[in-house]
Amino acid sequence: MRNHYRVSLIPGDGIGPEITEATIKVLEATNVQIDYELCLAGAAAEEHLGNPLPEETLKSLWQTGVGLKGPLIVQPGSPPVVIGHPPRTYGSPNAALRGECGIFANIRPAKHFSGVPGRFSDLPINLTTVREVSEGIYVGGERKIGAGRAEAVVVATQEAAERIARFGFKLVQREHRKKVTLVHKANVLPYTDGLYLETFYRVAHEFPELSAEDRMIDAAAAQMVLDPVAYDVIIAPNQYGDILSDLAAAVVGGLGLGPGGNYGEQIAFFEACHGAATDIAGRNIANPIALILSGAMMLDYCGEQERAALIRRAVEEFLKQGRELTPDLGGTGTTKGTAEAICRLIEASS
Numbered sequence: 001m002r003n004h005y006r007v008s009l010i011p012g013d014g015i016g017p018e019i020t021e022a023t024i025k026v027l028e029a030t031n032v033q034i035d036y037e038l039c040l041a042g043a044a045a046e047e048h049l050g051n052p053l054p055e056e057t058l059k060s061l062w063q064t065g066v067g068l069k070g071p072l073i074v075q076p077g078s079p080p081v082v083i084g085h086p087p088r089t090y091g092s093p094n095a096a097l098r099g100e101c102g103i104f105a106n107i108r109p110a111k112h113f114s115g116v117p118g119r120f121s122d123l124p125i126n127l128t129t130v131r132e133v134s135e136g137i138y139v140g141g142e143r144k145i146g147a148g149r150a151e152a153v154v155v156a157t158q159e160a161a162e163r164i165a166r167f168g169f170k171l172v173q174r175e176h177r178k179k180v181t182l183v184h185k186a187n188v189l190p191y192t193d194g195l196y197l198e199t200f201y202r203v204a205h206e207f208p209e210l211s212a213e214d215r216m217i218d219a220a221a222a223q224m225v226l227d228p229v230a231y232d233v234i235i236a237p238n239q240y241g242d243i244l245s246d247l248a249a250a251v252v253g254g255l256g257l258g259p260g261g262n263y264g265e266q267i268a269f270f271e272a273c274h275g276a277a278t279d280i281a282g283r284n285i286a287n288p289i290a291l292i293l294s295g296a297m298m299l300d301y302c303g304e305q306e307r308a309a310l311i312r313r314a315v316e317e318f319l320k321q322g323r324e325l326t327p328d329l330g331g332t333g334t335t336k337g338t339a340e341a342i343c344r345l346i347e348a349s350s
């Protein structure tokens with residue numbers, strides 16, 4: 001734990017600037033000292049600098065080692081992002097940011113909060129998705145191969161499969177959780193998903209006290225809706241983790257409650273699991289809680305567990321009280337009002 005932190009701040013696009021402002025207020029309420037380095041990426045960077053992922057943004061992240069990020073708009077059909085010499089090609093600025101920062105794991109906790117209406121509001125859901133993000137089908141190897149035909153490459157390596165499995169098992173140990181489930185489709189993809197499956201059970205031997213199981217991705221999606229408490233920590237190859245973690249956020253009350261962290265060997269940055277929500281941008285009605293909880297994950301990463309817990313308790317209390325909730329949670333509250341109420345709860349408890 002240090003007294004002072006430097007964080008690269010990427011407000012991003014759409015609702016990004018509103019929810020990052022709200023999150024900074026909540027972080028300030030814990031009295032943590034953070035100097036933010038403002039960085040551009042996505043449509044905002046394209047507009048001001050003609051580049052969706054400027055070199056300065058990457059430089060800042062490599063210097064601070066920690067980032068807080070809003071969502072980036074990715075227009076369908078926009079050209080791939082090409083960086084460096086020799087050139088490295090990515091399908092989107094988000095993929096480029098992860099790739100250039102050496103990110104390999106994306107963690108998305110989905111937790112039940114009392115007070116949040118929904119189909120499963122009486123279940124104690126606590127489900128974390130550990131998604132591999134350095135390979136899979138999002139590596140940018142997609143191409144047209146003639147009229148009416150296209151193909152995409154899936155990359156799977158033993159090194160990445162081992163790294164994500166070990167990362168997932170260690171998370172289970174650290175958080176005193178019980179069970180790890182690998183999702184896959186190894187019956188039809190025996191070489192790529194099969195490699196993940198085989199590697200998962202090999203790594204599981206290093207953690208004999210933990211329970212390890214696997215599920216086909218289609219069955220796992222169905223079970224997550226029928227019996228969401230059946231899962232504890234899920235390890236998933238890139239695309240399955242992308243989809244399943246949004247499903248998990250929806251199961252506990254919506255995208256506005258789903259935080260996330262991206263972890264590499266040297267850099268970690270934190271962002272909500274939702275996108276830029278352009279349909280509600282600029283109206284002060286976006287739910288900032290997903291990014292606020294991502295801010296708590298950032299404090300954990302910095303060794304500030306007590307301050308992170310303050311934020312989580314205040315969010316829990318705010319949702320339980322159920323006043324001033326934003327429209328996605330059935331209320332008429334605002335982004336700013338949510339942040340102010342959470343700040344008041346932090347100040348009252350610290």
Ligand code: NAD
Pocket residue numbers: 015070071072073074075094255256271273274275276277278279280285286287288290328
């Ligand atoms: P989205 O997650 O932005 O929105 C889906 C729906 O959920 C919308 O109706 C939106 O209003 C609502 N929503 C999302 N977050 C909310 C919040 N915090 N509070 C209240 N409501 C919320 O997904 P989309 O509409 O498919 O994508 C919009 C843009 O965001 C696209 O350009 C997409 O590429 C981009 N995107 C970026 C990221 C990222 O940067 N990590 C992730 C996903 C999508």
